[in-house]
Amino acid sequence: MLVKNIMSRNLYVAHPKTTVTDAQETMRRENIHHLPVIDDHTKKLVGIVSEKDLLYASPSPASTLDVYEMTRLLSKLSVGSVMAKKVVSAHPQDLVEDAARKMVDHDIGCLPIVDEDNYPVGIITESDMFRLFIDLFGTREKGLRATLRIPEEPGELAKLGSDVSEHNGNIVSIGTWPGERPTDALCIMKVTGMTREQFISSVEKHILEVIDIREV
Structure with a gap:
């Protein structure tokens, strides 16, 4: 922008x-x-x-x-x-x-x-x-907001996006920040069209940890 x-x-x-x-x-x-x-x-x-x-x-x-x-x-x-x-x-x-x-x-x-x-x-x-x-965090739109610890490797965001899409979820916003170790990163994602259980089930194979997840 x-x-x-x-x-x-x-x-x-x-x-x-x-x-x-x-x-x-x-x-x-x-x-x-x-x-x-x-x-x-x-x-x-x-x-x-x-x-x-x-x-x-x-x-x-x-x-x-x-x-x-x-x-x-x-x-x-x-x-x-x-x-x-x-x-x-x-x-x-x-x-x-x-x-x-x-x-x-x-x-x-x-x-x-x-x-x-x-x-x-x-x-x-x-x-x-x-x-x-x-606006970048989609704060005004209701949805499921998750903070994830993911591997710091090429293509990880693409994998998460594909996981959500395959389960009919819609990504409202997504961003990454450096993690505590060079090998991982923090990913904050907001999605709609999915329950908490559906979201966790869809992404769990490509993440290291769900740090926080809530309806907002």
Whole structure:
């Protein structure tokens, strides 16, 4: 799957001269937590500001300033003075897993999506990744979810798929992860059209262990 398939295209942005109060209002109104910052003239990406950045820029609740003084102070503070200028971004044609790796490696909550000329065309957030995770596991569809320990050998998934198909089962989702030993792997599979007993009977000759199985 590509970044363009899950990114949000309804993009809200700020400019370097946007005030902190205006940026905060946009985030509250649109229920978002990040704003890409684009240059007024070139319209290219020059930074990004987060809800946390704006919070840190605001006076402390323990401040002796009254509400009017705080408002006046924030009205003079621009996004350009608090935004992150070194922006980690992605391209619409990037793989989703590469985008997720960037977010994890850089410990960031979003990725602005830019085209070849650095023009913002979308954004991916942690929420988009969570929704993808839910879809990949078929979470919204009822079925039988099994965690299996299988041999780490070529063709094992094909064998499991064939076993399920031969017993009129339908695989909703399937994925593998490294096991505790180099010789085995964990397989998480969700199927429909089979009882627990039918599923175990169909796959038991090609697996090492049924770690967990449940109706969800």
